[in-house]
Amino acid sequence: MTELDVTPTPLALLMLGRQSDAASERGVDCPGALPPASDPSLVERAREAKAALGGKVFVLGHHYQRDEVIAFADVTGDSFRLAQQAAARPDAPYIVFCGVHFMAESADILTGPGQHVVLPDLAAGCSMADMATFEQVEDCWDQLVEAGVADATVPVSYMNSSAAIKGFTGRHGGTICTSSNAQRALDWAFGKGTKVLFLPDQHLGRNTAVRDLGLSLDDCVVWNPRKPMGGNTVQQLQAAKMILWKGHCSVHGRFTVDAVIDVRARVPGVQVLVHPECSYEVVSAADLVGSTERIIKLVEASPAGSKWAIGTELNLVQRLANAHPDKTIVFLEKTVCFCSTMNRIDLPHLVWALEELVAGRIPNQITVEPETAAYARQALDQMLALP
Numbered sequence: 001m002t003e004l005d006v007t008p009t010p011l012a013l014l015m016l017g018r019q020s021d022a023a024s025e026r027g028v029d030c031p032g033a034l035p036p037a038s039d040p041s042l043v044e045r046a047r048e049a050k051a052a053l054g055g056k057v058f059v060l061g062h063h064y065q066r067d068e069v070i071a072f073a074d075v076t077g078d079s080f081r082l083a084q085q086a087a088a089r090p091d092a093p094y095i096v097f098c099g100v101h102f103m104a105e106s107a108d109i110l111t112g113p114g115q116h117v118v119l120p121d122l123a124a125g126c127s128m129a130d131m132a133t134f135e136q137v138e139d140c141w142d143q144l145v146e147a148g149v150a151d152a153t154v155p156v157s158y159m160n161s162s163a164a165i166k167g168f169t170g171r172h173g174g175t176i177c178t179s180s181n182a183q184r185a186l187d188w189a190f191g192k193g194t195k196v197l198f199l200p201d202q203h204l205g206r207n208t209a210v211r212d213l214g215l216s217l218d219d220c221v222v223w224n225p226r227k228p229m230g231g232n233t234v235q236q237l238q239a240a241k242m243i244l245w246k247g248h249c250s251v252h253g254r255f256t257v258d259a260v261i262d263v264r265a266r267v268p269g270v271q272v273l274v275h276p277e278c279s280y281e282v283v284s285a286a287d288l289v290g291s292t293e294r295i296i297k298l299v300e301a302s303p304a305g306s307k308w309a310i311g312t313e314l315n316l317v318q319r320l321a322n323a324h325p326d327k328t329i330v331f332l333e334k335t336v337c338f339c340s341t342m343n344r345i346d347l348p349h350l351v352w353a354l355e356e357l358v359a360g361r362i363p364n365q366i367t368v369e370p371e372t373a374a375y376a377r378q379a380l381d382q383m384l385a386l387p
């Protein structure tokens, strides 16, 4: 038998909603009694609980959430817009974040001490964020020091990362970025150093570096945290401009070039619009690339009769299609692509969280340890200060 070239994942793999693992947001029991999903009074219960809480609660809904949850959101948006919105409501003691764990952490970092951030289901994690653990990233940095390249390297971390990774980024003088400002973040970082360690989404890093900054694919190396030196030689690390962490989004990673070719044949005149978390090959085959907010704006601004094939999370694509019946809007892949962790938050969890707050209990509060929060805040503030 040959030995497999793998090492065990540092995160315990648990069944969603069963058992608990404090080091990961996956597989966490709900501490209360959830109402059944079939309960016909759920909508009414959510409405009543929200009305009882009044201005004390502010409900945030990420674009990828189900319609039944979005119906109760005070504001919808991408992860950064939602964190900003939470910070802009210092009068609301309870922020119910209908998104995933890293987003609730960012909201906790950006909100005041009297505010409590609640994630209705602790199993709503993000597989991409889980692909870069603090220990792995610290180990990577130690090896970059060993290779003599750390001094020239500036960390740039995508918003879709844990608070611990954001803290690492701030501690090493780096910045956070979103899919909307990744180009500006890289421009800033290359004004400060000669290399970037981009965490944790290799695709956003590669797409931005090559397509927006004009670097070549050869300027990029991938850091595999399971291999010594990330699977690179010291010479390769010295020559590289972009060190891309080997992480990806399990939703956007599923779109293929074949799907682009197929939809062009099926829908003549279609414009293919994809998210930059898709692979370089898919983005290159598409007509347009854009963050979630840009995708929404492009579709909204397009004339009646426009035809779009969209490569992003299915809930958002379906909502766009429903909102624009005068346009043809199709999902890029043939297979279903929901974000399964984002979809952990459903109406029963939202009702449970709101009713707990009405009862004077704070369920599933997300808090970031103060030292990590301070460094993470530095990296987030650096992003806000980007030119």
Ligand code: SF4
Residues within 6 Å of the ligand: 064, 100, 125, 126, 127, 128, 129, 160, 249, 250, 251, 252, 313, 339, 340, 341, 342
């Ligand atoms: S869509 Fe991808 S990046 Fe976004 S929360 Fe889901 S797994 Fe994470």
